[in-house]
Structure formats: structure tokens, C-alpha cells
Amino acid sequence: MSEPAIRLAILGLGTVASGVVRILNGPNSPVSCRAGRSFEIRHVAVRDTSRPREVEVPVNSLTTDWLAAVSDPEVDVVLELMGGTTIAREAVLAAIATGKHVITANKALLAEHGNEVFAAARKAEVCVAYEAAVAGGIPIIAAVGRSMTGNRIVSIEAILNGTSNFILSEMLGKHRQYEDVLAEAQALGYAEADPAMDVDGTDAAQKLILLTQLALGKKVELKDFPRQGIDTLELADMLYAEELGYRVKLLAVARVVGQQLEMHVEPTLLRRERAIAQTDGALNIVELEGDAVGHLVMAGAGAGQMPTASAVVSDLVDVAIGRAQQTFPQLNLWQDDSGLTVMSADQIQRRYFLRFNVEDRPRVIAEVADILGRNQISLASIIQHEAPEVDASENGGVPIVPLVIMTHRTTEGSIRAAEASLAQLSTVRAPHVRMAVAD
Amino acid sequence: MSEPAIRLAILGLGTVASGVVRILNGPNSPVSCRAGRSFEIRHVAVRDTSRPREVEVPVNSLTTDWLAAVSDPEVDVVLELMGGTTIAREAVLAAIATGKHVITANKALLAEHGNEVFAAARKAEVCVAYEAAVAGGIPIIAAVGRSMTGNRIVSIEAILNGTSNFILSEMLGKHRQYEDVLAEAQALGYAEADPAMDVDGTDAAQKLILLTQLALGKKVELKDFPRQGIDTLELADMLYAEELGYRVKLLAVARVVGQQLEMHVEPTLLRRERAIAQTDGALNIVELEGDAVGHLVMAGAGAGQMPTASAVVSDLVDVAIGRAQQTFPQLNLWQDDSGLTVMSADQIQRRYFLRFNVEDRPRVIAEVADILGRNQISLASIIQHEAPEVDASENGGVPIVPLVIMTHRTTEGSIRAAEASLAQLSTVRAPHVRMAVAD
Numbered sequence: 031m032s033e034p035a036i037r038l039a040i041l042g043l044g045t046v047a048s049g050v051v052r053i054l055n056g057p058n059s060p061v062s063c064r065a066g067r068s069f070e071i072r073h074v075a076v077r078d079t080s081r082p083r084e085v086e087v088p089v090n091s092l093t094t095d096w097l098a099a100v101s102d103p104e105v106d107v108v109l110e111l112m113g114g115t116t117i118a119r120e121a122v123l124a125a126i127a128t129g130k131h132v133i134t135a136n137k138a139l140l141a142e143h144g145n146e147v148f149a150a151a152r153k154a155e156v157c158v159a160y161e162a163a164v165a166g167g168i169p170i171i172a173a174v175g176r177s178m179t180g181n182r183i184v185s186i187e188a189i190l191n192g193t194s195n196f197i198l199s200e201m202l203g204k205h206r207q208y209e210d211v212l213a214e215a216q217a218l219g220y221a222e223a224d225p226a227m228d229v230d231g232t233d234a235a236q237k238l239i240l241l242t243q244l245a246l247g248k249k250v251e252l253k254d255f256p257r258q259g260i261d262t263l264e265l266a267d268m269l270y271a272e273e274l275g276y277r278v279k280l281l282a283v284a285r286v287v288g289q290q291l292e293m294h295v296e297p298t299l300l301r302r303e304r305a306i307a308q309t310d311g312a313l314n315i316v317e318l319e320g321d322a323v324g325h326l327v328m329a330g331a332g333a334g335q336m337p338t339a340s341a342v343v344s345d346l347v348d349v350a351i352g353r354a355q356q357t358f359p360q361l362n363l364w365q366d367d368s369g370l371t372v373m374s375a376d377q378i379q380r381r382y383f384l385r386f387n388v389e390d391r392p393r394v395i396a397e398v399a400d401i402l403g404r405n406q407i408s409l410a411s412i413i414q415h416e417a418p419e420v421d422a423s424e425n426g427g428v429p430i431v432p433l434v435i436m437t438h439r440t441t442e443g444s445i446r447a448a449e450a451s452l453a454q455l456s457t458v459r460a461p462h463v464r465m466a467v468a469d
Numbered sequence: 470m471s472e473p474a475i476r477l478a479i480l481g482l483g484t485v486a487s488g489v490v491r492i493l494n495g496p497n498s499p500v501s502c503r504a505g506r507s508f509e510i511r512h513v514a515v516r517d518t519s520r521p522r523e524v525e526v527p528v529n530s531l532t533t534d535w536l537a538a539v540s541d542p543e544v545d546v547v548l549e550l551m552g553g554t555t556i557a558r559e560a561v562l563a564a565i566a567t568g569k570h571v572i573t574a575n576k577a578l579l580a581e582h583g584n585e586v587f588a589a590a591r592k593a594e595v596c597v598a599y600e601a602a603v604a605g606g607i608p609i610i611a612a613v614g615r616s617m618t619g620n621r622i623v624s625i626e627a628i629l630n631g632t633s634n635f636i637l638s639e640m641l642g643k644h645r646q647y648e649d650v651l652a653e654a655q656a657l658g659y660a661e662a663d664p665a666m667d668v669d670g671t672d673a674a675q676k677l678i679l680l681t682q683l684a685l686g687k688k689v690e691l692k693d694f695p696r697q698g699i700d701t702l703e704l705a706d707m708l709y710a711e712e713l714g715y716r717v718k719l720l721a722v723a724r725v726v727g728q729q730l731e732m733h734v735e736p737t738l739l740r741r742e743r744a745i746a747q748t749d750g751a752l753n754i755v756e757l758e759g760d761a762v763g764h765l766v767m768a769g770a771g772a773g774q775m776p777t778a779s780a781v782v783s784d785l786v787d788v789a790i791g792r793a794q795q796t797f798p799q800l801n802l803w804q805d806d807s808g809l810t811v812m813s814a815d816q817i818q819r820r821y822f823l824r825f826n827v828e829d830r831p832r833v834i835a836e837v838a839d840i841l842g843r844n845q846i847s848l849a850s851i852i853q854h855e856a857p858e859v860d861a862s863e864n865g866g867v868p869i870v871p872l873v874i875m876t877h878r879t880t881e882g883s884i885r886a887a888e889a890s891l892a893q894l895s896t897v898r899a900p901h902v903r904m905a906v907a908d
Contacts, residue, residue: 053619053761064618064799161616167762169616176615176792177600177608179503180492180782305744305768322492322779323606326769329744330762340761343619351799353615356790360503 033066036350039073039099039130041121042112043083043092046135046162047074049339050109050346051085061343065350073099075112075121100125107349109342110134119143126150126158131354133345135162135338138227141236145249148363157358159345164237165190165314167337168330169344174245174318175361181320183245185285187468190237192312192332193221193228194260194280199310202268202277208261220312230259231280235295238282245318246284247362248291248370255293256375256442263297267385267463270413270434271299276383277307281468290373299383299467305329376443381410381467383436384445386452387459390417390429394457398433401455405448411436430459436467472505475789478512478538478569480560481551482522482531485574485601486513488778489548489785490524500782504789512538514551514560539564546788548781549573558582565589565597570793572784574601574777577666580675584688587802596797598784603676604629604753606776607769608783613684613757614800620759622684624724626907629676631751631771632660632667633699633719638749641707641716647700659751669698670719674734677721684757685723686801687730687809694732695814695881702736706824706902709852709873710738715822716746720907729812738822738906744768815882820849820906822875823884825891826898829856829868833896837872840894844887850875869898875906 040047053061054069062068074087075096093099100108100121108125110132112118118139123146125132132151134140140147140160151158161171165188174183189195193215200211212229215221227233235257243249260280268278281298284291300307305327309315314332319325331337348354388394399409417429437445445464452458479486492500493508501507513526514535532538539547539560547564549571551557557578562585564571571590573579579586579599590597600610604627613622628634632654639650651668654660666672674696682688699719707717720737723730739746744766748754753771758764770776787793827833838848856868876884884903891897 049761060621061619064801066799167765169612169765172611172616173608176787177611177783178779179786180500180779182499305747308744308747320779322488322775322782324770324773324776326606326608326767328765328767330765334763336761337763340617340619340759343761344616347618348615351795353792353795356792356795360505360790362503 035068035070036065037070037072037104037106038109039075039102039105040071040109040111041075041096041099041118043074043076043087044111045335046338046342047109047111048083048085049335050111050342051087053339053343055086061347065347067350069346072102072105075099096121097124100130101128103128105130107131107133107346109346110136111342113138115139115142119147122147123150126154126156129154129156131156131349132158133342133349134158134160135342137163137233137236137240141239141252144240144243144363152359152364157349157354159348159354159358160240161345162338162341164240165316166192166330166332166334167340168314168316168328168332169341170241170316170328171244172344173326173328174241176357178318178320178323181322183318183320185319186238186241186245186283186316187306188238188241188282188316189279189306189309189314190234190282190332191228191280192314193225194234195309195314196220196312197229198260198268198278198280201265202272205265207265208263229261231257231295234280234282238284238293238295242284242291242293244362246286246291246370247368248366250291250293250372254372256296257294258296260297264463266432267383267465270385271383273413274411274436275302276300276467277302278465279307279309281306286370287373289369289371291370292373292378294378294466297465299465376441376446378442379439380469381437381439382445383465383467384434385463386433387430387462388433389457390431391457395433397455397457398435398452401451402435402437402448405444405451407440407444407448408438409435410438474507474509475504476509476511476543476545477548478514478541478544479510479548479550480514480535480538480557481549482513482515482526483550484774485777485781486548486550487522487524488774489550489781490526492778492782494525500786504786506789508785511541511544514538535560536563539569540567542567544569546570546572546785548785549575550781552577554578554581558586561586562589565593565595568593568595570595570788571597572781572788573597573599574781576602576672576675576679580678580691583679583682583802591798591803596788596793598787598793598797599679600784601777601780603679604755605631605769605771605773606779607753607755607767607771608780609680609755609767610683611783612765612767613680615796617757617759617762620761622757622759624758625677625680625684625722625755626745627677627680627721627755628718628745628748628753629673629721629771630667630719631753632664633673634748634753635659635751636668637699637707637717637719640704641711644704646704647702668700670696670734673719673721677723677732677734681723681730681732683801685725685730685809686807687805689730689732689811693811695735696733697735699736703902705871706822706904709824710822712852713850713875714741715739715906716741717904718746718748720745725809726812728808728810730809731812731817733817733905736904738904815880815885817881818878819908820876820878821884822904822906823873824902825872826869826901827872828896829870830896834872836894836896837874837891840890841874841876841887844883844890846879846883846887847877848874849877
């Protein structure tokens with residue numbers, strides 16, 4: 031090992047950064063051997079240097095001065111593991127401007143400011159590596175950016191948010207309601223104190239944006255495609271889906287349809303036999319389709335300290351060997367030459383799961399079916415169970431019952447038009463439920 | 470694209486090589502763009518230049534003189550896609566000796582002569598890339614060699630032979646016997662005219678040897694670990710396994726147990742819920758366990774023209790960019806510093822599925838259970854169905870019935886000792902069936 035050590039500045043010393051330090055500090059760590067070089071932690075920038083830490087870092091490396099850390103000419107690589115999109119953006123740009131390679135796990139930063147960051151890195155002839163930003167320990171960035179180079183990728187279907195998937199698995203497995211499971215997930219540390227970005231689909235959508243840019247050469251903004259979280263999902267609908275042979279997952283989809291890019295992140299019904307439907311707990315899964323390789327599935331821990339640290343370290347070894355510097359300029363991150371336009375929500379074609387709360391009166395099903403039919407929506411199946419005994423004091427003694435409908439393939443535009451008409455029916459109570467069904 | 474073209478010599482123009490040419494020739498192929506260079510096919514060495522071909526290669530590139538093709542100083546990269554271990558070995562060594570990088574899909578060559586080939590390449594400062602040699606289109610060599618560098622890999626469990634898996638899926642799905650499905654698979658082109666290497670486990674074992682060397686730094690020979698194919702498997706035992714909640718797969722396993730390496734390729738019972746148990750048809754799947762990343766699963770087409778060509782082209786782009794040249798010297802291919810010794814078959818610990826054909830007489834089950842017990846084997850479950858009506862002229866009117874036993878965890882040594890004693894019982898008919906059960 032005659033090569034000089036790689037000198038690191040680490041921004042943040044939270045869960046993932048501590049995991050990285052743990053791997054680098056490990057007894058007989060295989061990492062230096064595989065990199066052909068050793069690693070030296072020069073700076074660790076934190077908010078509070080006096081806080082106790084779960085890992086040991088070199089004496090005097092702790093600092094609150096992130097700018098000095100990233101600007102130090104004796105640093106080779108900056109690991110941005112602080113999160114957020116303000117200081118993280120400034121720090122990454124400062125690191126790039128002073129000639130450092132950057133490794134980041136920050137999907138929000140890259141989804142929002144990726145173009146700026148990537149362009150700056152390209153200009154400065156440094157690289158930005160971000161394996162840890164998507165699907166944690168699953169090496170999906172490597173698979174798409176390096177291993178599928180002989181393919182045109184035509185479809186991505188994925189579970190990219192472990193917190194949401196954990197909550198859905200618990201709801202279904204233990205017949206619990208959303209709020210109940212969320213509270214437990216927070217208590218256990220699976221969900222953030224503010225879980226909004228996880229459960230409203232933003233986190234999964236940011237990861238999908240990164241995958242789509244890399245796989246399809248198309249940069250899409252959050253506002254350009256439909257996104258819905260699991261935070262309004264009811265257990266009842268998950269159970270109706272099961273009754274129909276489907277499982278509900280927060281599915282992220284990007285698919286080439288002619289010259290259009292169909293893209294969405296939503297609770298989606300998947301046939302129970304599919305691997306993606308059987309991915310439970312905090313796991314992530316990505317199913318890719320390439321024109322040469324066909325379907326490729328990768329599954330593993332989508333978050334957590336050591337899996338995410340594993341991804342960061344793989345990037346670090348790539349930089350140490352010099353591979354990342356060769357890979358980065360060849361990635362599809364520079365221009366939109368895909369020729370693709372993002373499909374408008376109304377044009378998206380698929381099957382739908384609908385649940386209306388209707389009065390249990392004669393002709394209600396006929397009225398609903400008629401409105402759907404007039405919007406060219408044909409029905410694949412209907413579930414309406416017998417009404418429970420009703421308290422005559424409520425709703426004038428008329429029971430309200432759920433009417434669950436599975437449609438054949440139609441457009442989201444037709445569904446929306448039908449929904450507008452259905453809202454006019456006095457026998458249908460708002461709100462109703464609509465979920466996409468995957469092919 | 471100012472860089473000069475990469476000049477290729479392709480050895481063989483069979484299924485995979487034609488797929489590679491198809492990708493390189495494709496209209497608006499993304500490959501050159503991703504490589505930053507174009508590719509030029511200089512030579513295609515074949516046995517018969519007059520045979521009609523399914524793809525177009527440059528005029529005058531076809532030759533029978535493989536030695537001249539690989540030795541041409543104007544060639545940069547040799548693609549060894551001819552198969553076999555005699556001429557392929559000579560050609561690869563000649564290519565390396567004259568300074569060419571080599572890309573190969575030949576698992577037999579590398580499993581048998583890998584040390585010689587890798588050492589020659591290291592000495593000549595060229596690289597040998599072999600993504601296509603293991604699990605077809607699944608980028609498992611990249612995942613192990615590049616993406617898991619922050620991990621100690623502790624376990625590999627995989628389905629690595631698509632032909633065997635196709636046959637098993639057909640047997641179970643359609644209740645057909647082995648010979649019957651094999652004949653169909655050959656007619657359909659899924660199985661070779663001589664399918665011996667596929668169905669006797671050799672092909673899967675060769676791939677496991679390559680994965681183990683890369684992942685664990687340990688070179689193992691075929692003769693060093695137990696290997697059994699699917700060619701003696703009976704449908705009846707697959708159905709008994711189903712009755713017990715298990716599915717039979719040809720499973721390749723390499724697992725670190727203390728300082729020992731447990732390694733085997735055998736028909737194995739897996740709990741039906743596991744992803745690996747649900748991998749059907751010609752698909753391959755690899756489950757890795759790393760100390761940081763935890764479990765990682767990759768599944769996809771393990772063979773076939775375009776998936777395998779996709780893997781070859783990913784290596785070709787790696788060479789064009791210069792990545793493969795950096796990766797190769799860092800791989801765990803040089804010395805055995807793993808400290809691991811291969812566990813002897815007798816020491817392997819696990820549960821077993823046993824099926825004996827016994828006389829349907831009083832005390833037979835007690836005798837069998839007694840012998841197992843005396844060998845410290847305890848029983849987890851037993852299936853013995855009611856005997857069918859029997860033809861009194863056979864076997865003196867005593868029905869022969871299958872006795873299926875699932876043991877608790879024990880050693881293979883204990884099982885073998887018990888088998889020797891059981892063979893002495895007049896009420897137990899040879900042969901019996903023994904299959905491993907995965908945890």
C-alpha cells in the first residue's frame with residue numbers, strides 16, 4: 031500500500047456517518063485493502079462538538095466549521111452526510127469549487143439541486159457519487175449507471191421508502207390503523223420525529239427522480255408527476271384489495287410509453303404473487319426492465335445505519351481506486367437528450383380500485399355503474415358485502431355501505447370525469463377512495 | 470467522441486456473441502455514447518466461415534484463425550465467447566500474452582483455469598472481465614467485486630442454473646417426471662443437446678466457485694465440496710416437500726461458519742415463503758449476506774442471448790472507459806488470505822428430508838426412528854400415508870410404502886452413519902432419498 035492515504039472531511043456524524051466511521055475503524059477492515067489505500071479522517075463537521083458520540087473519531091477532527099473542513103486543501107474527498115438542502119448545498123458546492131470529490135446520501139439535495147451540483151462537479155472535473163441516496167444498501171445506482179450500459183431501460187417499478195413499507199406491512203399483518211402503527215414506528219426509531227416526507231411520498235419521489243435521470247436521461251421535477259402518500263390510506267381498503275388478490279404498496283413507477291414518460295408515486299395494488307408485493311417491512315425493492323437484459327430485480331435494506339454506510343463506503347472505494355472519476359463523466363446527468371415528455375396525469379392508462387360509501391338502497395349500484403359506463407369505464411369486479419345492522423337514528427335509518435369496484439383498463443382522465451359526476455349523486459357519500467392497480 | 474475506436478476480436482459467433490453484435494450494431498445504440506468511444510469489430514473467429522449467420526459482421530472479419538485474431542496488434546480487446554476449456558484457454562492466454570484485455574462468459578474455463586488466467590493477466594497488466602460467466606444478465610460480479618467493498622460477505626445462496634430451475638418448475642407445476650420435461654426442454658432449446666453439465670450440478674458449481682473466490686477470497690476446486698444434480702430427483706419427493714411447506718430447488722451455497730467454508734450444490738428444500746423458493750422457470754437468483762449491508766437479493770435472467778450479451782457489453786463499456794483495468798487488480802483473485810478451510814461433508818449441519826421405501830408392517834417406523842435416534846438425529850415430522858391396495862402377488866403381499874421424515878438439525882456425518890444402519894434393515898428397501906433443508 032504505497033499510495034498516500036485518502037483524506038476525508040465528513041459532514042455530519044449522525045446515524046449513517048457513524049456507520050461509515052465504524053466500517054473504516056473496524057478491526058482488520060477489508061476496505062483499505064480493497065481500495066489499495068488507507069483512509070484518514072481529517073475533519074468531522076458537526077453542530078455541537080461536545081455531544082457524546084457513538085464512534086471514535088481522531089482527536090481534534092471534530093469541528094463546527096464545515097466551510098473550513100470542505101475547503102481544506104489537504105482534503106481529497108468530502109462525505110456529505112448531514113442532510114437538508116440549504117447548508118448541505120452550500121457545503122457541497124464549496125467542496126466542488128475547491129476540487130474535492132463528493133459522496134452524498136442526500137436524495138433531497140440531488141432531486142432539488144442535482145443539475146446545479148452535477149454541472150459544477152463536471153466543470154471542476156471532480157465527481158459526485160450518490161449510491162447511498164437511493165435504496166440504501168441496494169447497489170442500484172451502480173446497476174443502472176454501470177451494469178446496464180448495454181440496455182435501453184424502459185421501466186422502473188420500486189418500493190423506495192422503507193418507513194412507508196414498514197407501516198403498510200404492520201397495518202396488514204396486525205390489522206392496525208395507520209395512526210396507531212405510525213406512533214409505534216416513531217417510538218421504535220423507524221420513522222422520523224417528523225415523518226411527513228416519508229409517508230406523503232416525497233422521499234420515494236425524490237429517489238425516483240434520481241433513478242429516472244440516471245436510467246432514462248430525463249430530469250423530472252417533483253411537481254411534474256402525481257404523488258400520493260400512505261398517510262390517508264385506510265386498513266379497510268388494504269383488506270378489500272387482499273380479498274381481490276392484491277396487496278397495497280407505495281409504488282414508484284417510471285415507464286417509457288412511446289415518446290412519453292409515465293411517472294407516479296402512489297399507493298398501488300399489486301398482484302400478491304409478485305416479488306414486489308411480497309416485499310415486507312423496511313425492505314426496498316427495485317424492478318428494472320432493460321431491452322437486452324429483460325427484468326432485473328434487486329432487493330435489500332433500503333435504510334438503516336450499516337446498509338446505508340455500506341453504500342457510502344462502496345463509493346469511497348470507487349473514488350480511492352479512481353473508478354468514480356471515470357464513471358461520473360459518462361453518466362446520463364448532463365443533458366436531456368431522451369426525447370421524452372412527461373405524460374399528464376389524465377393520460378395515464380391502467381386499472382383502478384375505487385371504493386365509494388353508498389346508501390344501501392335499490393338502484394345505487396346501477397347508478398354508479400351507469401356513470402362509469404358513460405365515461406367508458408368498464409367494471410372487472412364489484413364487492414358489496416351485506417349491510418350491517420344500522421342504527422335507525424343515523425342517516426334516516428338508511429345504512430351506508432362500502433361499494434368496492436375494480437375497473438378494467440382506462441385513463442385517469444376518464445376516472446376523474448366519472449368521479450365528478452358521481453359526486454353529484456345524493457346516494458354517494460364523499461370522500462371516496464381511488465387507487466391505481468399495477469399491470 | 471474524439472477517442473479512437475476500441476478494436477475487437479470476437480471468438481465464436483454463437484448465441485451470446487450474436488447478441489453482443491446485435492447490441493453493438495443496434496440503431497442509435499446507446500453503448501458508444503456511454504463508453505465515450507465507438508467499437509470496431511476487427512476479427513470474428515469461427516469454425517466455419519461459410520455458415521449463414523443471424524447477424525451481420527464486417528466484411529472479411531470472419532476467420533478460422535483464432536490465433537492470428539487474438540494476436541493482431543491492432544486489437545484492443547478479445548471477447549472469448551466460444552466456450553470450452555482447451556482452445557478457449559489457449560486463445561485467452563495468447564490474447565493476454567499479446568497485451569489484450571479479455572472479456573469472457575466462460576465459467577468452465579475460469580473455474581478450472583482461473584488461477585492461471587488471472588495470474589497471466591495480472592503479470593501482463595491487462596484485465597479479465599467475466600460478468601457474463603455467472604448468472605447471465607444479473608450484475609452479480611459487479612455487486613460483489615465493486616458494490617460490497619465495505620462488507621465482509623458471509624453467505625451466498627443462489628439458483629445459478631436456469632435449465633435445472635426450468636425443469637424443476639415444470640415438474641412441479643405440471644406434475645411431470647424429470648425425463649419427460651428434459652426432453653421438452655431440449656426440443657425448445659432451453660437445454661443443450663448434452664445437458665449433463667446443467668442437470669448434474671456442474672455448471673452451478675462452477676459459477677459458485679467463481680462467486681466464492683471473488684466474495685470470500687477462497688479458491689475452491691470442484692472436487693472439494695458436495696455436488697448433486699436434479700437428474701435423479703423424483704416428482705414424488707417434490708410433492709412431499711410441498712406437503713411439508715417447502716419447495717425443492719437446485720441450491721448453490723457458500724457460507725462462512727467460523728473459520729470454515731460450508732459449500733455445496735444440491736437439490737434443497739426451501740420454505741415456500743422465501744424469494745428464492747419462488748424463483749421459477751429459467752430465472753436465476755442470488756442472495757448475499759454482508760456484515761454491513763445485511764441481505765441483498767438480485768434476480769433476473771440467468772441465461773439467454775440478450776441478457777448474457779447485456780453482461781458482456783457492460784464489461785466492454787467498463788474496459789472502454791478504463792474502469793475494468795482499475796477494478797481487476799483490486800479484486801480478491803490473487804491469493805488465498807481468507808484463512809478459511811472447506812468444511813468436510815460430514816461436518817455440515819442442517820436439517821434433512823429423508824424418504825425410505827418401507828414394508829407396511831408393524832414396528833417399521835419404530836425401527837427406523839430408533840436407528841435415527843441412536844445417531845443423535847431427532848425427528849421434526851413424519852409423513853406416512855395409508856398404503857394403497859396391494860397386489861398380493863408382489864412382495865409376498867406386503868405393501869411397500871414411502872416413509873417421509875424431516876429431521877431436526879444434525880450433521881451429514883450422523884445422517885450417513887444412520888443410513889448405513891438402515892440399509893441393514895430387511896424392512897427398508899434401497900434406494901432411499903436424502904435432501905438437504907435450508908434454514
